[in-house]
Amino acid sequence: MAKSIVMESADLNTTQFIATCPACGLLCDDVLIENRLNTLTVKAKGCAKSVAFFEQAQSQNEVSAKIAGKPATLQAAILKAVQILKLSQTPLFSGLGTDVLGFRALFNLAQKTNATLQHMNATSLQRNMRVLQSAGWQTTTLTEVKNRADVIVCIGTDVVSHNPRFFERFVWVQNAMFCDAHAREIIYIGSQDLEVSAGVSPTGKTAQHIVCNTEQLPEITTVLRALVFGKTVKAAQVAGVAMADLQAVADKLKQAKYAVFTWVAKDLDFPHAELTIQNITETVAILNDTTRAAGLPLGGSDGDTSANYTNTWLSGLALNDNPIEHDAVLWVNSFSPTKMPPPLSKPNDKKPTIALGHANSQFETEPDVFIPIATPGLDCSGTLFRVDSTVALPLKKLRGCKHPTLNEIVQQIEAHLS
Amino acid sequence: MITLLKNGKLYDPTHQKNGVIEDLYLFQGHIIPKPIDPSKITQTFDLTGKVVMAGAIDMHSHIGGGKVNIARMMLPEFQETRGYSEPEAHICTPNCSHNATPSTTDTGFRYIEMGYTAAFEPAMMPINARQAHLEMGDTPMIDKGGYAMLGNDDYFLRLLSGKADQKTINDYVAWTLHATQAIGIKVVNPGGISAFKFNQRRLDLDENNVHYQVTPREILKSLSTAVNQLGIAKPLHVHCNNLGAAGNFETTLNTMHASDGVPMHLTHIQFHSYGTEGDKKFSSAAAVIAEALNKNKHITADVGQILFGQTVTTSGDSMMQHLNAKHANPKKSVIMDIECDAGCGVVPFKYRDQNYVNALQWAIGLELFLSVEDPWRIFLTTDHPNGAPFTSYPHLIRLLMDKTFRNEAFAKLNLDAQAMSNLSSLGREYSLYEIAIMTRAGAAKLIGLNDCGHLGVGAQADITVYTDQPDREAMFAKPDFVFKNGELVVKDGKVVKVVWGVTHTAKPAFDIGIEKNLGEYFDQYHTIQLDNFKINDDEISEGGRGKVVTHTNKS
Numbered sequence: 001m002a003k004s005i006v007m008e009s010a011d012l013n014t015t016q017f018i019a020t021c022p023a024c025g026l027l028c029d030d031v032l033i034e035n036r037l038n039t040l041t042v043k044a045k046g047c048a049k050s051v052a053f054f055e056q057a058q059s060q061n062e063v064s065a066k067i068a069g070k071p072a073t074l075q076a077a078i079l080k081a082v083q084i085l086k087l088s089q090t091p092l093f094s095g096l097g098t099d100v101l102g103f104r105a106l107f108n109l110a111q112k113t114n115a116t117l118q119h120m121n122a123t124s125l126q127r128n129m130r131v132l133q134s135a136g137w138q139t140t141t142l143t144e145v146k147n148r149a150d151v152i153v154c155i156g157t158d159v160v161s162h163n164p165r166f167f168e169r170f171v172w173v174q175n176a177m178f179c180d181a182h183a184r185e186i187i188y189i190g191s192q193d194l195e196v197s198a199g200v201s202p203t204g205k206t207a208q209h210i211v212c213n214t215e216q217l218p219e220i221t222t223v224l225r226a227l228v229f230g231k232t233v234k235a236a237q238v239a240g241v242a243m244a245d246l247q248a249v250a251d252k253l254k255q256a257k258y259a260v261f262t263w264v265a266k267d268l269d270f271p272h273a274e275l276t277i278q279n280i281t282e283t284v285a286i287l288n289d290t291t292r293a294a295g296l297p298l299g300g301s302d303g304d305t306s307a308n309y310t311n312t313w314l315s316g317l318a319l320n321d322n323p324i325e326h327d328a329v330l331w332v333n334s335f336s337p338t339k340m341p342p343p344l345s346k347p348n349d350k351k352p353t354i355a356l357g358h359a360n361s362q363f364e365t366e367p368d369v370f371i372p373i374a375t376p377g378l379d380c381s382g383t384l385f386r387v388d389s390t391v392a393l394p395l396k397k398l399r400g401c402k403h404p405t406l407n408e409i410v411q412q413i414e415a416h417l418s
Numbered sequence: 419m420i421t422l423l424k425n426g427k428l429y430d431p432t433h434q435k436n437g438v439i440e441d442l443y444l445f446q447g448h449i450i451p452k453p454i455d456p457s458k459i460t461q462t463f464d465l466t467g468k469v470v471m472a473g474a475i476d477m478h479s480h481i482g483g484g485k486v487n488i489a490r491m492m493l494p495e496f497q498e499t500r501g502y503s504e505p506e507a508h509i510c511t512p513n514c515s516h517n518a519t520p521s522t523t524d525t526g527f528r529y530i531e532m533g534y535t536a537a538f539e540p541a542m543m544p545i546n547a548r549q550a551h552l553e554m555g556d557t558p559m560i561d562k563g564g565y566a567m568l569g570n571d572d573y574f575l576r577l578l579s580g581k582a583d584q585k586t587i588n589d590y591v592a593w594t595l596h597a598t599q600a601i602g603i604k605v606v607n608p609g610g611i612s613a614f615k616f617n618q619r620r621l622d623l624d625e626n627n628v629h630y631q632v633t634p635r636e637i638l639k640s641l642s643t644a645v646n647q648l649g650i651a652k653p654l655h656v657h658c659n660n661l662g663a664a665g666n667f668e669t670t671l672n673t674m675h676a677s678d679g680v681p682m683h684l685t686h687i688q689f690h691s692y693g694t695e696g697d698k699k700f701s702s703a704a705a706v707i708a709e710a711l712n713k714n715k716h717i718t719a720d721v722g723q724i725l726f727g728q729t730v731t732t733s734g735d736s737m738m739q740h741l742n743a744k745h746a747n748p749k750k751s752v753i754m755d756i757e758c759d760a761g762c763g764v765v766p767f768k769y770r771d772q773n774y775v776n777a778l779q780w781a782i783g784l785e786l787f788l789s790v791e792d793p794w795r796i797f798l799t800t801d802h803p804n805g806a807p808f809t810s811y812p813h814l815i816r817l818l819m820d821k822t823f824r825n826e827a828f829a830k831l832n833l834d835a836q837a838m839s840n841l842s843s844l845g846r847e848y849s850l851y852e853i854a855i856m857t858r859a860g861a862a863k864l865i866g867l868n869d870c871g872h873l874g875v876g877a878q879a880d881i882t883v884y885t886d887q888p889d890r891e892a893m894f895a896k897p898d899f900v901f902k903n904g905e906l907v908v909k910d911g912k913v914v915k916v917v918w919g920v921t922h923t924a925k926p927a928f929d930i931g932i933e934k935n936l937g938e939y940f941d942q943y944h945t946i947q948l949d950n951f952k953i954n955d956d957e958i959s960e961g962g963r964g965k966v967v968t969h970t971n972k973s
Contacts, residue, residue: 136750143757143945316521318491392548
């Protein structure tokens with residue numbers, strides 16, 4: 001169990017913890033959790049995602065490993081997995097929903113089995129990586145935003161659909177070191193469907209919302225970049241937005257002391273979204289010639305940031321989304337019982353599949369091998385990176401669990417491979 | 419049980435041994451006296467004619483943490499340079515990936531293959547220390563450690579501008595060493611990284627940070643005093659203001675006096691030794707800097723030599739790196755403001771021998787090496803990867819030891835740069851003994867690693883054995899043997915056994931009462947819990963590979 005127990009109540013069956021939540025990229029580490037008879041309840045500082053994560057049911061009975069959908073011993077399942085990996089020439093390790101230590105174990109196994117690694121969020125991760133690798137960027141982190149940002153522009157996202165506590169924890173705070181937090185200007189640029197209520201200040205000031213379709217963001221961001229650069233745009237409107245409105249935004253950005261532009265790569269789901277992201281990051285770069293501004297890529301889930309970082313220091317290269325020829329799949333998902341391997345592209349395309357997954361996983365097509373594993377931050381300890389990079393936080397074991405960790409399973413597989 | 423290294427020629431400056439022929443006995447990871455019972459010697463290496471030194475120690479090399487990983491992530495093209503064939507490939511060791519952004523495994527292997535047995539990450543941002551230790555934990559073969567960055571963090575600047583007493587500063591500095599598992603304290607562009615967040619673009623030694631109304635000089639005084647009074651061995655590690663700017667030598671000279679005689683280490687001093695003479699308003703100030711170093715015995719420095727070729731500069735100095743970004747090659751860069759703690763700037767560079775500034779930078783570094791008299795106070799670094807990848811050390815050693823080789827290289831440089839350098843008039847050639855001081859004994863003494871960097875009884879048995887060759891580059895690129903903790907790990911320049919080194923730390927005593935104020939600060943302004951900021955020993959020893967070694971304060 002985690003070391004920092006907040007209090008053991010008179011009721012000996014109840015323990016409280018301040019826990020770190022891996023349910024989204026913010027990794028809120030102030031969540032008060034109560035464990036009563038191995039059932040967890042979020043008592044304070046929760047959000048919809050953390051409640052769903054911490055309060056998820058744990059079956060009373062041990063979930064057994066399965067071979068072709070039928071219960072099997074752990075040992076038999078491991079041997080079957082080893083057999084699949086031995087027969088495979090080019091396995092694909094996908095999903096990769098795990099923490100730093102779990103990823104490191106998978107990386108080593110991949111080295112031994114000639115496997116390629118690809119995270120379930122590869123497509124959205126790669127949108128940001130393309131920008132980083134072609135032009136770089138100028139970014140900031142959450143504590144700077146909390147204390148410094150006077151204008152926050154959310155492009156193509158409401159943030160809260162991915163990171164529910166963003167505004168509560170980093171925007172509408174009581175005290176910021178270098179600005180009046182409650183006077184912050186929030187600007188949304190994006191679809192009518194964005195949930196913009198979180199952008200209303202504690203004093204009741206509503207956010208500005210420049211409405212456009214998500215697919216029109218390339219145009220809007222291109223023009224905004226030009227206006228910030230000081231170019232004259234002759235058109236009266238772009239993508240249905242009056243030029244005067246965009247000019248007003250550009251002026252506000254130039255006057256800001258520390259404007260922050262945020263986006264969530266998953267929400268920019270259209271072809272060549274990296275060019276839109278680059279419009280944002282280049283707008284930041286222009287502003288930084290005269291004042292201060294910064295980008296803030298948000299979102300993050302299922303250990304994607306951690307997998308990408310760890311892969312980068314272990315191999316020298318970031319993860320990518322290249323299509324991968326493979327003849328077997330090892331699917332890893334320790335955080336979510338619902339995220340599953342992608343459906344088969346063709347009915348007869350079935351490859352031998354090993355799933356090392358959340359104990360509550362329900363498969364449409366049973367994998368050849370299923371081994372239930374512990375969830376970091378719930379059933380075992382771990383380490384994850386926050387979405388803004390730089391900050392890595394420890395995860396705690398909060399409840400008893402009979403399932404092995406990913407690390408333990410991978411070690412057993414490796415032992416049989418050699 | 420006991421390994422005998424027989425008849426080697428020992429270069430051990432700690433014990434004033436300059437090519438003395440002696441036997442060494444290794445047992446349980448350490449050097450022991452000659453055993454009474456010779457039957458316990460189970461393994462003997464005949465080192466007749468071989469050069470024997472302690473394992474080398476890189477006291478300043480960016481081997482782990484956010485900046486390095488951003489560089490890897492941004493520059494996938496660097497990974498394709500294996501088997502490099504461009505002219506600059508001459509700086510490669512036999513197995514070199516010639517890569518400024520090696521993976522952690524590559525880092526450990528390339529170091530040990532050159533006979534280096536320890537390397538220190540010099541810019542560990544406290545908030546990013548966990549990542550730095552994760553990366554160093556995945557770096558095999560060598561010992562590691564880090565210097566924690568302070569002096570641009572808002573907590574410290576609030577203390578200083580609020581006129582906190584020195585004891586409070588000392589407690590915070592000591593707390594940081596504990597929390598981040600560091601062995602030293604570094605300050606980067608004192609006050610400047612913070613100033614950049616308030617839109618200041620340059621900060622001179624006596625100029626105020628606009629928000630805090632404190633100067634870099636006050637920051638240096640406060641931090642150097644804290645480090646000195648806490649009694650840790652490693653002096654404050656200082657990356658001066660005005661990195662890379664023409665005319666910055668004056669800042670560097672003045673910085674030497676900012677601590678009022680308390681020891682300070684000025685890092686990558688080559689990047690801070692620039693004058694403004696000549697048509698191009700960029701000149702060498704190496705002579706005046708070297709003279710000041712010779713005079714000011716409380717100052718140590720490492721050079722941060724540049725060598726020609728492709729590399730990437732990774733620095734905490736977001737202010738100056740934002741200015742440098744216009745010179746990026748390839749044209750991309752990352753600039754970050756980070757967590758009210760510090761910042762970073764990652765800018766790829768290609769140093770060219772026909773470029774006036776680059777050629778002169780190369781000469782300035784060598785002028786410094788050759789003009790600073792005391793090898794105990796100057797250290798061999800390229801500020802990896804900023805001046806060049808660490809794999810170019812053997813080449814650099816040859817430049818220092820071989821006047822003819824150096825002058826031939828100089829003669830190929832940009833002609834205007836040649837005209838502005840006195841390098842060819844400097845006839846000095848470093849001896850093996852002096853190289854052993856710079857890369858072993860001196861580095862160990864500076865950091866406070868009492869059991870490393872020497873070959874005395876009780877020393878950690880990290881030992882490198884070379885064949886004495888006139889081509890010093892070939893000699894230092896490929897040792898015959900490297901022993902790590904008494905085990906043979908490299909033979910003929912190739913790793914034969916994978917081992918994992920320890921993490922060196924210093925943990926001076928402090929008043930835990932500092933956590934009350936820190937806790938309030940964290941609750942109000944930070945975005946993580948104070949407890950999660952601190953790194954436990956268990957996190958480093960996890961998996962049984964790593965281990966924390968805590969060094970006692972200097973005597």
